[in-house]
Amino acid sequence: MxxxxxxxxxxxxxxxxxxxxxxxxxxxxxxxxxxxxxxxxxxxxxxASDLEEELVRFLRLGHSTNAYSSGSRDLNTMDADCVLELIRNEKGPRAVEIIKEFSEVHQAYKQDYIIYALAICCRSSDPNTKRAGYGILSDVCKIPTHLFKFVDFCQKISKEQSKLKESGWGRAHRKAISNWYIKYADEEKHLTLMAYHLTKYRRREGWTHRDVIRKAHLKIDKDFPKFVNNRLYPALKYLVMVAVKGKKFADANEFTIEQKRLEGFESSVLAKVMNYIEQVDEARRYDPEDVAGIRGLILRHKLAREQIPTLFLKHKEVWNALLRHMPMTAMFRNLGKMSVLECLTEDSFEKQLVLSKIQNEELIVSSSIHPMTFMVALNQYKEGKSANGKRKWPVLESVMNALRGGLHISLKCIPPxxxxxxxxxxxxxxxxxxxxxxxxxxxxxxxxxxxxxxxxxxxxxxxxxxxxxxxxxxxxxxxxxxxxxxxxxxxxxxxxxxxxxxxxxxxxxxxxxxxxxxxxxxxxxxxxxxxxxxxxxxxxxxxxxxxxxxxxxxxxxxxxxxxxxxxxxxxxxxxxxxxxxxxxxxxxxxxxxxx
Missing domain, CATH: 3.40.50.410 (von Willebrand factor, type A domain)
Structure with a gap:
């Protein structure tokens, strides 16, 4: 003031x-x-300049002019005409450089704009632009949600450009998607991450890992022969089999059986990822009445909500377990659900945990939780009911006050x-x-x-x-x-x-x-x-x-x-x-x- x-x-x-x-x-x-x-x-x-400046504005705002539209909207190539114009002027590789720079420094307000611009470059008929675009796919699309969005954008752009029902799954596209999955095997910890991604992000944008991998014709042995002798190869091959044909097939496959017979298997990366997949799959096999068992599984392996069968999400004990390791934004989205199940009763440990997280300045600032996130959570919670009115919950003043307090703390995330x-x-x-x-x-x-x-x-x-x-x-x-x-x-x-x-x-x-x-x-x-x-x-x-x-x-x-x-x-x-x-x-x- x-x-x-x-x-x-x-x-x-x-x-x-x-x-x-x-x-x-x-x-x-x-x-x-x-x-x-x-x-x-x-x-x-x-x-309503310079083409590179227009591209920068599109990557940041979603428009090539100084305009920003809130909420979600369908993008088309006319929105990013500056990208097409740069390609026509033989500056496509430069456009790809700018896209990569933006992705690395997180300057875009919505990741969709970066992914869409990259998809245009990859769909280009200019070989240099296409090669450069596919070369940064893993740098821009870091999680399956981003990859699936990229695939969806590419398919829509191909149809828009050709005016036909072509999908655009050419050789360069298939190889780039295959490389995206192969890159998980550059480090041991990334394969554990791959196991997590396969089980958490099962479906996004109408795509599954099975769909994408099959469309890409990923064959590790044939397309990446030099990789076969890599010590991380068995774990990657196993995870690809799980994604495409399921855990049962992967476990019974002759390749997996042979690997389990080898000396040192118990301490191998393959054993670790097999154990993780087993735990997630075990959750799917639990008796619907064994709530205590699923609760213990969540706590032992820090499983996320998306990895738990839906039928267990009606139980208070399950949400109490999920809450222990739940990220802040996910916690905000589920305040109403947890309140309906009476997880946040006045004297409960879970309520105290929620209040402490909401008002934890170090956690808010380090996670860059935006004031708007608090504002939306506050308004949704104080309504005492879901948008469709089917779910109702008691509104606790202590939670309301904590959200207001967290909101004011989060103002520090926006410098003057x-x-x-x-x-x-x-x-x-x-x-x-x-x-x-x-x-x-x-x-x-x-x-x-x-x-x-x-x-x-x-x-x-x-x-x-x-x-x-x-x-x-x-x-x-x-x-x-x-x-x-x-x-x-x-x-x-x-x-x-x-x-x-x-x-x-x-x-x-x-x-x-x-x-x-x-x-x-x-x-x-x-x-x-x-x-x-x-x-x-x-x-x-x-x-x-x-x-x-x-x-x-x-x-x-x-x-x-x-x-x-x-x-x-x-x-x-x-x-x-x-x-x-x-x-x-x-x-x-x-x-x-x-x-």
Whole structure:
């Protein structure tokens, strides 16, 4: 939150304001790219340089412009046209280099964008691009979920490009997929990991390991003859047999029987992976009534929920065992289920374990648990029922308080920008609708959460509420939670009309300099004699900025997925559609100049 001294420092000397430089009414277009919104005012389509810069933006945001869409969406080659253009310009290998760099430094907000760009390169008809793309498959796709998504993307791209029902399983594709599995055998510990992956990630994106391995025609003996003498070869071959034909076949296979007869088998890698597969398979053979037995198996081998037969997941004792080694995010997703089964009763050890994990600062910070993860968990838990209403649970105040406490601790995972920010909320009636990307929250609730994060994290952040003709200050106290801010926003009332240029006009008329404007809106601006994008442009021209960088504008549209009041062609403007756990980090990076 901004201190008084910070507010006074915001006032700066302006250049002479050129009157009349931003006089186009919002009922008239200022660009051929503009379209009309739901109330017949002109705005920009939310999507609109250099090809490598476009690729970087696509890998980071999912669009080649400064635009981000929350939630999931179907990608197509038009979204990543910059990749195709680089390939056409004989720069495909360079595109692959950029993709690998992004994957290594974890700069993408969603892994899907990196995998999709890689799939385009691998589906290319340019041999150099294809060779380079397949060469980094294991670097980009580190777990089966990523591999299955890559396979699915490749198949869809092949069909899209050929307009036929071709799957695209050519020789290069089959060899690359085979190599992905072979790479598990580069270290002993990776084979143990492979056993875990085969039993946990059984099916993703409609694919199974059996499907993928059979499509790839993986034959270790034939395709990788030099590998046969490797000491890790027996374990890899066994795991491939388990994936394709099942444990029963693999155990009875002559190769496995011969390996078990060899001296030193008991201490071999094969023996270790066979034992692990046996334990997971044992869980599938347990008598449905032997809950104590399955509980002991989970505790001994730290089995995950996905490795346990569904019929056992209705028992409290099973969830109590799973909870001991359950990751934080998985624990959040299953709070309701565990509450239904009365795992979190007032005096239970399990409840104390959950509370201690939720409020463990070292665990939260080291795991980079995002505040949005806490926010979604908090809202889902406090409802006391599942989305379909079939599952209901008692809401414990102690758990609610722990989630709020963990949320505030997690704010440390988002460093401040150390910039001067004007954060403005448009008090529109439509803000009571569901928020894009987070259907469990209304646009108002999501906005309150964003305001809480930024106002508490930033040292110089001024907050206000705007309508069609005025801006009013919004106070955010240090101990406010999301409900306090929701109530405060509601106290301002709501307006049928808003003017998205009002926050920028406020800054100009009060002679204040901000490094960034963050405008939370529905983009259905219905009044005002100047377009917000035009007002921002004029502000940038008339304010004497510190240094060479212009101020930046972030438009967060919580309701409208296809239009925005921000200019998508302006690299100093970021357009965001909806809200999810990536949005605060995206805004943070953009304001700091990291994107």
């Amino acid at each position: 901004a201190d008084r001294e910070d507010e006074e420092d915001m006032e700066v000397e302006f250049l002479t304001i050129r009157e009349g430089t931003c006089s186009t009414d919002q009922r008239d277009p200022i660009s051929k790219q503009q379209v009309q919104n739901a109330v017949d005012r002109f705005v920009f389509p939310s999507l 920008t150390d910039k001067r920010i004007l954060l403005a909320f448009g008090a529109s009636q439509s803000m009571t609708k569901k928020c894009i990307g987070v259907p469990s929250l209304s646009a108002l609730e999501a906005s309150a959460f964003m305001i809480m994060i930024m106002a508490k994290r930033e040292r110089a952040c001024e907050t206000l509420v705007f309508t069609s003709n005025e801006c009013q200050p919004l106070t955010v106290e240090a101990d406010d939670n999301e409900n306090d801010i929701v109530n405060r926003l509601m106290s301002f009332g709501s307006s049928e009309t808003t003017d998205g240029s009002m926050p920028i006009k406020y800054a100009r008329s009060n002679r204040k300099y901000f490094d960034a404007f963050v405008i939370i809106t529905d983009s259905d601006t219905t009044s005002g004699n100047v377009h917000p994008s035009e007002a921002f442009k004029t502000y940038c021209e008339t304010v004497k900025s510190k240094g060479e960088r212009r101020p930046r504008l972030v438009v967060c549209d919580m309701i409208s997925p296809s239009v925005t009041i921000g200019d998508p062609t302006d690299l100093n403007t970021l357009n965001i559609s909806g809200f999810d756990h990536n949005v605060p980090r995206i805004i943070n990076d953009f304001i700091r100049g990291d994107s």
